[in-house]
Amino acid sequence: MKELEERIKRDGQVLAGGILKVDSFINHQVDAGLMDRCGREFAARFAKLGATKVLTAEISGIAPALTTALHLGIPVVYARKTKPITMPDQVYLTLAPSHTKGRMVELIVSPQYLATGERVLIIDDFLASGATILGLVRLAEAAGARIVGIGTVIEKTFEGGREVLQPVGVPVESLARITSMENESIVFAGE
């Protein structure tokens, strides 16, 4: 997605430890119009999969997942990282390592909103190691739901997440694929 790549080039910042800082337009501050266009693009790419629900992880997955759900006309569920008091005692829970937090985090979904027979489209902001998305896959599978596709706004191809997700056997789409961030210079696939 050309607009997104140009925005990453302009406003993205490569930090130490292979972190790409995009908190002026995706995390923290969000360009709502850009997120809406990302959601429309995901909806177009996944239109034929018959998804019944979008699944993401709080916090930074919420914006692109919401706009995708909006354009597909289906609900979105975001996995919680802490169990709110409004959630029942019986939940689906898995652990996933967080790159930006440097520790394991819980991913929790209420059985009320993820059920057998659902066709789940997973949307997240980043595809790096694939660990968070694999966690979402486990949650959906535990619920008896079927994963039909995986979409991420930004993929760092050199962190191997796409290979990790291959056994899931569904289409994986990323709107911007970064192949290198060496010397703080961002290079996209096809450049």
Added chain:
Amino acid sequence: MKELEERIKRDGQVLAGGILKVDSFINHQVDAGLMDRCGREFAARFAKLGATKVLTAEISGIAPALTTALHLGIPVVYARKTKPITMPDQVYLTLAPSHTKGRMVELIVSPQYLATGERVLIIDDFLASGATILGLVRLAEAAGARIVGIGTVIEKTFEGGREVLQPVGVPVESLARITSMENESIVFAGE
């Protein structure tokens, strides 16, 4: 907003301790279309205030704040509750009591995205005691920004938040105003 009131009547659940559970359409699972219509309604009600930025608090404020920002054509900033490693050391930080967590939480905004001269519209999912929103007001004021309006999806009028926010001196709009939840029966203003 009639559609929202009907949805709360149908799917909302009154829990012990005066908690209204709306996690089938606002928190956890989100009705993206409903959130979009809430955002459009906020945008219409606040159209003339010249807001330059929407401010909310993660996590459950993100959905209505994003759709409001989308319909106003401005960015949204969500205050973080934990400081990510991508954030600079110097931040705006305040403490606010969390009703659903039963403890104080931090609200953190990077000075990069909230500045002097900004006209800030605060959007959140709930107006109860007003404590979280007052925290957002303090953050915006610390940044030298001007609050121009406050919008919440659901207001519990009997928790006094509107009175707490009165000194801020800006319009406060809620899309559904609940005046009583006694005996697990939800009553809206005007009923």
